[in-house]
Amino acid sequence: MLKVAEHDVSRAKFPVIDMHTHPQVRLEKPVDVSQGESKGESRRAVVSSDAVDAFVRLMDEQNIAVCVSLDGGLGTKLEDHQRLLWTKHRDRFAILANIDFKGRGQQDQPATWDCNQPGFVERTVEQLRAAQASGISGLKFFKEFGLGVRNADGSLATIDDPKWDPIWEACGRLKLVVLIHTADPLAFFEPIDATNERWEELRRHPDWSFHGPQWPKHADLLAALLRVVKKHRQTTFIAAHVANLPEDLSTVGRWLDENPNLHVEIAARIAELGRQPFTAREFLVKYADRVMFGTDGPRTADRLKLHWRFFQTRDEYFPYAENEFPPQGFWRIYGVDLPDDVLRKVYYQNAVRLIPGVEERLRRVTAER
Numbered sequence: 141m142l143k144v145a146e147h148d149v150s151r152a153k154f155p156v157i158d159m160h161t162h163p164q165v166r167l168e169k170p171v172d173v174s175q176g177e178s179k180g181e182s183r184r185a186v187v188s189s190d191a192v193d194a195f196v197r198l199m200d201e202q203n204i205a206v207c208v209s210l211d212g213g214l215g216t217k218l219e220d221h222q223r224l225l226w227t228k229h230r231d232r233f234a235i236l237a238n239i240d241f242k243g244r245g246q247q248d249q250p251a252t253w254d255c256n257q258p259g260f261v262e263r264t265v266e267q268l269r270a271a272q273a274s275g276i277s278g279l280k281f282f283k284e285f286g287l288g289v290r291n292a293d294g295s296l297a298t299i300d301d302p303k304w305d306p307i308w309e310a311c312g313r314l315k316l317v318v319l320i321h322t323a324d325p326l327a328f329f330e331p332i333d334a335t336n337e338r339w340e341e342l343r344r345h346p347d348w349s350f351h352g353p354q355w356p357k358h359a360d361l362l363a364a365l366l367r368v369v370k371k372h373r374q375t376t377f378i379a380a381h382v383a384n385l386p387e388d389l390s391t392v393g394r395w396l397d398e399n400p401n402l403h404v405e406i407a408a409r410i411a412e413l414g415r416q417p418f419t420a421r422e423f424l425v426k427y428a429d430r431v432m433f434g435t436d437g438p439r440t441a442d443r444l445k446l447h448w449r450f451f452q453t454r455d456e457y458f459p460y461a462e463n464e465f466p467p468q469g470f471w472r473i474y475g476v477d478l479p480d481d482v483l484r485k486v487y488y489q490n491a492v493r494l495i496p497g498v499e500e501r502l503r504r505v506t507a508e509r
């Protein structure tokens with residue numbers, strides 16, 4: 141029965157760089173993946189250039205100047221992805237590469253995975269060098285790094301295993317940013333029971349749970365990441381999803397204080413930020429130079445508008461998603477009404493400063509308008 145002001149913010153107030161998108165995954169049409177080789181291969185072929193065109197029209201409408209695709213892959217996958225996005229829209233998409241740890245190895249036999257073959261790290265560094273020369277902006281790690289990549293003996297590979305050091309060093313040397321998804325929401329590491337604040341979601345997706353002795357602790361995963369960040373000061377790290385700790389912004393703030401080469405982006409976390417609007421606003425203002433915008437999209441117009449509403453208004457108690465039931469937790473959010481100078485930094489200026497290739501793109505895109 142609550143009756144409070146509602147603002148329908150139809151587009152972003154300033155040009156936006158969406159730091160976290162998955163065009164390869166989300167623009168694809170539903171497809172039967174039961175046949176064919178690996179799931180990844182057959183899915184990769186189906187994103188149409190029409191779907192990309194339609195998404196670029198939505199970007200124009202919403203004032204999103206550039207999206208950073210996190211689906212680049214490496215080698216021939218990267219070439220396919222570059223062709224998909226860059227044939228017509230090179231100015232609208234920067235691309236981050238990904239490492240294929242499993243390669244042609246067998247799913248249930250880690251000893252056969254590429255990452256456990258001799259020379260894997262050296263080959264990856266060489267691929268990164270070639271990828272940088274072809275115009276990519278950085279390297280994205282998925283949450284599998286820490287929760288799925290395994291050593292030959294079957295144990296989980298750790299994020300701070302020194303064997304990966306040449307990769308971090310190469311990213312620093314080549315000026316490639318590292319966007320890394322470490323751990324997941326805190327609730328996913330808790331038992332799936334009546335006390336879990338995201339029970340509805342975990343009940344729908346029990347495979348998203350990392351609760352149990354077979355999984356590392358949330359805090360240990362983040363601690364390993366921070367050791368890497370400390371050890372490689374020449375490398376720029378962006379911890380995805382507010383370092384997967386938006387539930388505790390004072391700790392994230394301390395990490396940012398201690399690590400000048402660490403940054404965060406907010407993709408898929410307005411639900412978290414918006415349930416603590418005073419704390420979130422203070423955090424965003426204090427760390428305005430360290431936080432970037434992201435969506436984990438491509439998202440619909442309705443979802444994008446909720447982001448602008450969150451950042452640009454003081455609206456109270458509104459849904460953070462257009463879904464019939466809230467996808468992440470059964471609560472609503474409040475706008476943080478950021479001042480223009482902070483909004484500009486979060487929306488585009490930080491990405492312009494930190495992500496290679498974004499500045500030129502933004503300049504060309506805004507000049508066209």
Ligand SMILES: [Zn+2]
Pocket residue numbers: 160162210436
């Ligand atoms: Zn993502």
